[in-house]
Amino acid sequence: MTSTEPALQHVLDQERAHHERCRTALAAMVEGAGQQVVIGADVSASGADAEVLGYQLRSRAKALRELPEGPLFFGALRGSEGQLHIGRLRISEHPAEPPLVVDWRAPVSRAFYQASARDPQGVTVRRRFGWAPGSRGDSGDLTGLEDEHLEQGETRDSEIVAREIERPRVGPMRDIAATIQPEQDDLVRGDLALSVCVQGAPGTGKTAVGLHRAAYLLYTYPQRIRRGGLLILGPNRTFLSYIAEVLPALGETGVRQSTLGEEIARGPVRGVDDERAAVVKHDARMAGVLRRALYARVRPEGNGAEIALPDGAYRWRVPAGQLARIVTEVREEEPPYEVGRERLRARIVRCLREQVERRAGPPPGAWVRRIERARPVSAYVDAVWPRVRPEEVVAGLLGDEAALAAAAEGLLDAGEQRALLWERPPRSWKSARWSAADLVLLDEVAGLIAHPEGYGHVVVDEAQDLSPMECRVIARRARFGSLTVLGDLAQGTTPWAARAWPTVLAHLGKPDAAVVTLTTGFRVPQAVVGLANRLLERLDVEVPAARSLRGDGELRMRETTVDGVPGAVVAAVRDALGREGSVGVVAADADVPRVRTALDAAGIGAAGPDEPGARVALVPASVVKGLEYDHVVAVEPAAIAEAEERGLHRLYVVLTRAVSRLEVVRGRELPF
Known part of the structure; x- marks a missing residue:
């Protein structure tokens, strides 16, 4: 009708x-x-x-x-x-x-x-x-x-749904409430208590599913979500600006949308790690190294002294041997570090109170509170279980070869330890130049000292790029909540990118979460999917090939010389501007200045990736993940593939950003 x-x-x-x-x-x-x-x-x-x-x-x-x-x-x-x-x-x-x-x-x-x-x-x-x-x-x-x-x-087959799906993509991401498919709806309406991992091929709507699941949970479980909160974690601010209007369009405002770096920021990132150091810092073994480094500050044997507490005409005592046993018992219980301090204090006070009870009956509450803060008790606790800041622990580890060797024994080899050590340790932790990976280490130690406040539900997008240590950051914030994990193993581009979801889910603290695979694409045309599937066969992950319900779309190869690439890009962009929709020009990061110079000389104004409403955007390949354009001009695939260790994965991302038309401009052979 x-x-x-x-x-x-x-x-x-x-x-x-x-x-x-x-x-x-x-x-x-x-x-x-x-x-x-x-x-x-x-x-x-x-x-x-x-x-x-x-x-x-x-x-x-x-x-x-x-x-x-x-x-x-x-x-x-x-x-x-x-x-x-x-x-x-x-x-x-x-x-x-x-x-x-x-x-x-x-x-x-x-x-x-x-x-x-x-x-x-x-x-x-x-x-x-x-x-x-x-x-x-x-x-x-x-x-x-x-x-x-x-x-x-x-x-x-609904023509209205087809038109809505294929509508040009100028501007930020839109909601898909009108076009949700049955398999997507099953994921959206999952119970709040259940964690789920969505392995989604390009164009299958996994990000939209995650956002609509967030909106559904806010609607269905308002009290439980309000108590714990809901967090949307994206890979970068560009991506978050692209999805920012989806939840408000669904009637939900005030939801925290953040990056992992913003969640754990304890100060500015002023340091830069080389790749070897970053890989080691993101390795799951660092959790054990940091735990050792923190608890190395606890000395069960104390200073060999007893506690002697004057109280009127009496002097209450706790012998050194009994104190050492108390410290050891608390250590073996493995509480958060700060909880352990207070647990140690409470047990010392209990020993003193038992002596008082045997002599004169139960003491009043005021006596107990006074003894808890008595100088001999506090001095002993501070001596054997000292207060500490995460920055002190990490700086003490990365700046002291002996301390690192002791904490890393049996966990990291000598080469890995050398990669971690600072060349020039700062005078104190206050002047340290922390790197992005260091912030992950600081958050790990902070979580060992005291558990962070968690969320009722966390939606994590592009999760395939999370390192084990980054997963632990999220796990601490979803300890009593649930997760919606979104990603595509084929699009993993970091050196520590996941090869299998069970490993990621274990690090996230949700090993029993169901993994649901979406392979039917609604946004990326079949011609584009076919090219991407040829590349998929070369990637070191086992994910099923995608298929598309869209028979429309266009794939074009524009071959030229290496020197002729900038001019060919200009021609490709002009062709795209003759059609309706947004145009994304994606190039290897190092090639972006050369491409921008050519576009400027041709009078074509290209915005950056942070302006989702722009007609033409020039986007470095490193930040295009999660974005979509009606027309994509992919510049020199060989250069994109050679730019980094997992360059073929990055190229797979680039080739799957087009929702109507993909034009590949190359002066060299395709790397697949």
Whole structure:
């Protein structure tokens, strides 16, 4: 059913009228939410209750105000109980009345994604709406509709869904609420308690699945998520700016979207490691080295002295041997370092209290609190279990050959230890120039000293590039929460990139998480996927080849001389600009200045990768991961492949960024 049939014009007019009614209701909801904030400020309640109420009201008002303009529904279901419109948030004229639009995350909406002619799930008709590209929500932009009569066994490929998937990609990433496929929906609606790993080939929508799963969890488990929080971890700020509008479009604001480096930042990164040092620092064995270095500061034998505590006419004593046994017992329990300090203090006080009880009965609480902070007790605790900062531990390790050798014995060989040592140790940890890898080590030690606050759920994208030590950073923050792990082993480009998901999941603390593979691409055309699959055979990972549902798209090879590459790039970009959509020019990092000079000379302004709305972007190959462009001009694949150890993996990433057309410009032979 489409709006081009005259008999259906009346139906289309009815739907436009319904949308206008929804717009009016939404405006009233926004105004009402603002009024509730004002009224809530005057509500008489306890301080804690008032704070919670105020937070909830303000959050609701903020989410409604920041909802991006656009169509308010994209589908409808008709069944025995009438028709339900499906949209990105619930819209009603009154809370007690049936909604005009049902949130796509509501249980009743699941049938929109899962119902089929074989299993109608109570749906007689599934309707999809077609909107004008870039619609800001004007009811007149409703241009068509399709009906699928499931009760009659009708199954059809939706032209509306196909157009939405293939729509040009200018600007940031869009949500896919209108086009979620059944296998994606299963992942999105997974239980909060379950961790899941999604191995997704290029164009299969794994990032979108992760973001929609986050939105679903926020909707379904608001109290549990509010207690722990939800974190989206991306590989870099470029990627985060690209996905930044997805959750607000789904009605969710205030979600923390961050990089791993931002999560663990304890100060500026001013140092640079060579690759050998970085590889060792990111190795899982460093966790054992750091634990040894930290607990080497604990001396079970103490200073051989006893504790003698004056108390009026008496002097209470704890012998040196008994103190040493207490320290050893606490060490063997392996508590966090700071917990161990306080546990040691508590057991010493207990020994003293037992002496008092035997002589004069239970002491008052004030006596116990005084003894806990008594100078002899505190002096002993500080001597055998001293306070320490992570920076002191790491600086003491990397700047002292003997200390490193003691901590690394049996874990790192002599060459690895030499790679870690600073050439010129700083005078103190305060003047150390920490590298990005050092921050990971500092976070490990900080986690040994005291457990960090965790999140209720963490979504980790591009997880194939995480090192074992970076995985441990995330594991500490999801110790009592769950994870959605997204990635593609074929796109692993770091020296420590994963070869298998079970290893990654073990380091993340979720060894039992299910691994689900997505191989059906919805964004990348078959011609592009076919080229990428030829390269996939050369990569050192075992992942299934991708396939695409899109028979459109174009792949072109533009051959030239090595010196003619810049001019050929200009010609390729001009060809792309003659078509609709965004253009991404991707080159090896070292070639970017040369390509930019050629584009500037030709009068073609190219933005950087941090401007997702630009028509033309010039992107270094090292930061293109996760981004998509309608037209990609891949510059000299051989140079991209030679630029780094896992250069073929990087090239695989570059070749799979196009969602309409890929043009490969080369002056040398392809490296596969």
